[in-house]
Amino acid sequence: xxxxxxxxxxxxxxxxxIEKKTAQSITDSRNEKEINELERKNISELKENSSIExxxxxxxxxxxxxxxxxxxxxxxxxxxxxxxxxxxxxxDHAAAVxxxxxxxxxxxxxxxxLFSVTTKAVDKDTYIRRPDYGRRLSEEGKELIKSRCIKKxxxxxxxxxxxxSNAILENVEDVYLSLQQxxxxxxxxxxTPFFIKRGRVAVMDDVGEILEPEVVVLLIGERPGLVSAxxxxxxxxxxxxxxxIEADRMVxxxxxxxGIPPVEAGxxxxxxxxxxxxxxxxxxxxxxxxx
Numbered sequence: 306x307x308x309x310x311x312x313x314x315x316x317x318x319x320x321x322x323i324e325k326k327t328a329q330s331i332t333d334s335r336n337e338k339e340i341n342e343l344e345r346k347n348i349s350e351l352k353e354n355s356s357i358e359x360x361x362x363x364x365x366x367x368x369x370x371x372x373x374x375x376x377x378x379x380x381x382x383x384x385x386x387x388x389x390x391x392x393x394x395x396x397d398h399a400a401a402v403x404x405x406x407x408x409x410x411x412x413x414x415x416x417x418x419l420f421s422v423t424t425k426a427v428d429k430d431t432y433i434r435r436p437d438y439g440r441r442l443s444e445e446g447k448e449l450i451k452s453r454c455i456k457k458x459x460x461x462x463x464x465x466x467x468x469x470s471n472a473i474l475e476n477v478e479d480v481y482l483s484l485q486q487x488x489x490x491x492x493x494x495x496x497t498p499f500f501i502k503r504g505r506v507a508v509m510d511d512v513g514e515i516l517e518p519e520v521v522v523l524l525i526g527e528r529p530g531l532v533s534a535x536x537x538x539x540x541x542x543x544x545x546x547x548x549x550i551e552a553d554r555m556v557x558x559x560x561x562x563x564g565i566p567p568v569e570a571g572x573x574x575x576x577x578x579x580x581x582x583x584x585x586x587x588x589x590x591x592x593x594x595x596x
Contacts, residue, residue, distance in 0.1 A: 407470035422446030439505035458496030465504030469526030483571025513545035
């Protein structure tokens with residue numbers, strides 16, 4: 306065979322291979338974009354509170370589902386849940402697990418000018434297994450609080466990740482700044498705010514013993530559920546000390562974008578604190594005095 310002919314055939318084959326590979330690359334790129342778009346759409350749909358999509362859904366059920374984010378009438382296929390319902394459950398469960406296991410980064414605390422202390426729970430596993438450890442400050446934490454905080458303020462604000470780091474990252478900045486502004490406007494003296502890692506609600510009693518404020522406000526991540534993994538609670542107590550009973554605490558819960566708006570919650574907390582200071586009581590005692 307002629308040498309020139311061989312070279313011509315070889316070039317033709319190579320050109321065809323290159324053209325085929327380029328076309329395949331373009332197709333793959335398009336497919337990848339379509340897949341990514343489909344994934345984004347599916348995730349968006351999973352976040353919606355949708356479940357049964359069928360002509361047999363009653364008007365009454367539709368009205369009920371409009372009033373609650375709970376899994377009402379999600380339907381089934383034989384003994385199994387519908388695919389969309391099951392995938393949304395898995396998505397929400399994963400978000401809840403991430404909220405419990407996550408950490409609040411130091412950069413976030415630095416932005417709010419908060420120093421950090423720890424409880425006796427040295428890690429997440431201990432925190433989950435030993436709730437009592439989360440109710441008491443570490444010895445190092447106590448010493449740091451004593452050295453850096455104002456003694457006997459009217460209001461001491463503390464923040465803790467609790468059972469949801471996501472609640473802190475998503476909501477606490479708005480609540481905290483709104484609360485500060487509300488207290489300043491009312492002429493109420495604020496102590497030195499700080500952050501407690503792996504804290505439980507009763508850790509406010511330890512803070513009360515050390516700093517002796519009139520009111521302690523604890524902003525803490527709530528236990529995540531399958532509706533929201535970023536819900537924040539605010540606990541308030543008048544002169545908390547070791548041995549304070551739960552009836553003396555007050556709580557404003559469900560603070561997040563789907564519940565009480567964070568900025569609104571901060572302003573409301575300021576009004577509630579003013580009332581606690583005026584009556585010198587909180588919890589059931591405050592309710593009785595108001596009557």
